[in-house]
Amino acid sequence: MSDEFDAVILGGGPAGSTVATLLAQAGQQVVVLEKEHFPRYHIGESLLPATVGIFERLGVHDAIRDSSVLKPGGKWLYGSDEVPGDFSKYDEQATFKKTPYSYLVDRAIFDRILLDRSADCGADVRYGHEVTDLIQEHGRVTGVTAADESGHKAEYRGRLVIDATGLGAVIGRRLKLRQPTVNQRMGIYAQYRAEPVRQDAIDGWFTGQMFYDGWTWLINLPDDTISVGVVLPVERFRQINANPGELLDRMVRENVLLKNGMTPNPERVSEVRVTGNMGNTSKQLTGDGWVMVGDAGFFIDPCYSSGVHVAMESGTMAADTFLAQPNDAPIPASAFRQYESKLWNHEKYVTRMVEAFYMASRNTSLQKMIVTMQDSFLKSLRRKFVTFVGGDFSKNSGYISRVFLYSKFISWLFPNNTTRPENRPDYLIDAVVPFEFAVTDDKPTRRKVA
Ligand SMILES: Cc1cc2nc3c(=O)[nH]c(=O)nc-3n(C[C@H](O)[C@H](O)[C@H](O)COP(=O)(O)OP(=O)(O)OC[C@H]3O[C@@H](n4cnc5c(N)ncnc54)[C@H](O)[C@@H]3O)c2cc1C
Incomplete structure (x- = not known):
């Protein structure tokens, strides 16, 4: 039957x-x-x-x-620079002109x-x-x-x-x-009871901070909790002598965005969850x-x-x-x-932009270029970027392909301008990254932490 x-x-x-x-x-x-x-x-x-x-x-x-929570846009911290993606600054191709905002849910x-x-x-x-x-x-x-x-x-x-x-x-x-896609990354995340301290987070902006090949996020949720997460390569996590809960709690204590973005000593109110091989x-x-x-x-x-x-x-x-x-x-x-x-x-254009994102996470010259794009004469490029991050992934395909190729070119031209913590001790202080942990041969601990 x-x-x-x-x-x-x-x-x-x-x-x-x-x-x-x-x-x-x-x-x-x-x-x-x-x-x-x-x-x-x-x-x-x-x-x-x-x-x-x-x-x-x-x-x-x-x-x-x-x-x-109403979300006006997203903001990224690259070292000491901040790059906002304000949804109201879309270009003429955007499909979301009538609703240039979204939500944190x-x-x-x-x-x-x-x-x-x-x-x-x-x-x-x-x-x-x-x-x-x-x-x-x-x-x-x-x-x-x-x-x-x-x-x-x-x-x-x-x-x-x-x-x-x-x-x-x-x-x-x-x-x-x-x-599986070529670059395997994992996410470790939990919710904390705390007040947001950064004005952008209070105002509903997604906030993220890049570090070498990875990033953290801080999101102000509607029920007075804050969502916190870290994304990093699976291989990198394998080299870290910490379980996911220890890693996340340490990021909360020491990462610039997280430690300065919430009231001190936030209480973790959820289990620590892991998505591997995303x-x-x-x-x-x-x-x-x-x-x-x-x-x-x-x-x-x-x-x-x-x-x-x-x-x-x-x-x-x-x-x-x-x-x-x-x-x-x-x-x-x-x-x-x-x-x-x-x-x-x-899939093609999101993949290209994701690759460009991680190239920027590794290269300071690329980061400077992105920060410069906010200046007046390049504002139209910035608007194309906002249209993409607003969800119009297949519009402005020529622009996306150019971003991808320029990112590759700049990374190739300036290989030494890297955000690798061992090359940039100042950057390490700004954005504590898993490189600080002892490297071991241990397999990653995937258990959930209560
Ligand atoms: C670390 C991380 C952070 C993320 N952050 C964001 C973000 O900020 N914004 C964003 O837009 N996306 C984000 N995502 C992605 C987002 O979670 C997913 O893209 C989204 O939930 C996909 O929706 P879906 O309906 O396809 O699948 P899902 O939301 O996963 O829904 C699938 C449903 O199918 C059910 N199901 C599974 N197997 C079976 C089965 N055998 N039989 C019956 N039911 C089944 C599940 O219970 C589930 O309810 C993030 C993902 C990760 C890993």
């Missing part, structure tokens, strides 16, 4: 709930199989202005605004608002249902098997199976399509009977806070593509060609 739907959606994060709401609003029969019960914790608290239009389309903007609340909306619109949302297998017939995916919490398994079939399981990536793993992509994003949305397709790096936007934009595009197909017929892979090519563009 199996239940029949128009679409079977795996996972109820932002990607899954977006597609579920849009299909249900159009009268389609959809089921969402979500293994957790909401509200549940999730990382990804800093959002982009390009997503606000999607909130409006889904009918959730008011609820999100009421439960969030508690994902437990945000994700619940989105999935409640799907249910209100008629989606059949089943919490505590873990997808365990794909059903394939004659080379096409026709459904899935999911287990409820009592272990009872059932089959769910549909014209389309939409994988929105995030890094769980059910289809990518089952069909062996997953592939960069993943897929050999393909669609196939006969299935499509991937959000992180299930690819996730490059959190440095541009791009994840939730890609999740919700891909959810929107997948829903629109589905609705353009004739009713009652199975959906062929060819229907999603445009979808796939648009998402590959996002």
Whole structure:
């Protein structure tokens, strides 16, 4: 016995709930199989202005605004310089001209608002249902098997199976399509009870500080806590004689952004969480009977806070593509060609900008160039940058390619102008980095710290 739907959606994060709401609003029969019960914790608290239009389309903007901190932009500290990305300073290509702001959210609340909306619109949302297998017939995916919490398994079939399981990536793993990106980085993060001290953080700005090949963040959350995290190469972490909790607590005590950005002695009020090997992509994003949305397709790096936007934009595009197909017929892979090519563009340009970001984290000449770009005669370039960081990832593609190539060129031209702490002791004092820890051969400790 199996239940029949128009679409079977795996996972109820932002990607899954977006597609579920849009299909249900159009009268389609959809089921969402979500293994957790909401509200549940999730990382990804800093959002982009390009997503606000999607909130409006889904009918959730008011609820999100009421439960969030308004975010006017993001600010990066490079040594002693500060580079703001003010969302109101977009260029003429920007899609977010009407809403040049976004939000800092508690994902437990945000994700619940989105999935409640799907249910209100008629989606059949089943919490505590873990997808365990794909059903394939004659080379096409026709459904899935999911287990409820009592272990009872059932089959769910549909014209389309939409994988929105995030890094769980059910289809990518089952069909062996997953592939790691070249630069493997990890994130270590937790929430602290403290008051923000920096005016930009108080005002809702995302704040981040670069160090050699990595960065920290400080985000003022709506429930009077502060989200703190560090991103660094997995290999680097392997060389550090510290567990994730020790590393994060030490960063909080000694990193310039974190120690000066919050009131002293902040109390950690969550467990320390780790996401290892963050960069993943897929050999393909669609196939006969299935499509991937959000992180299930690819996730490059959190440095541009791009994840939730890609999740919700891909959810929107997948829903629109589905609705353009004739009713009652199975959906062929060819229907999603445009979808796939648009998402590959996002992946390509986000990857280029992420690589440029980390080149800048390593090279002081590049950092100086970026700081100079804020000056008047280069303001138009700055506006293109704001349009990109606002979530318009595939606009200004020529500009993005030039940023990437110039970054490579400058890094090649000035290899000695590095932020490596051993070359720049002053920089080390500014931004305490894991190089300070003793190097050992120990394997990383991935345990969660209570
Ligand atoms: C360190 C770090 C920092 C980040 N910071 C940001 C940020 O500031 N801003 C930003 O936009 N993004 C950020 N991200 C990325 C962001 O977390 C994701 O891109 C975003 O959550 C993707 O949404 P999604 O709906 O695709 O997947 P998810 O939000 O992961 O949702 C997937 C859902 O599927 C469910 N699921 C998984 N497996 C199964 C299964 N087998 N059966 C049923 N259900 C299942 C899960 O329980 C989950 O609810 C960050 C990521 C990391 C690692």
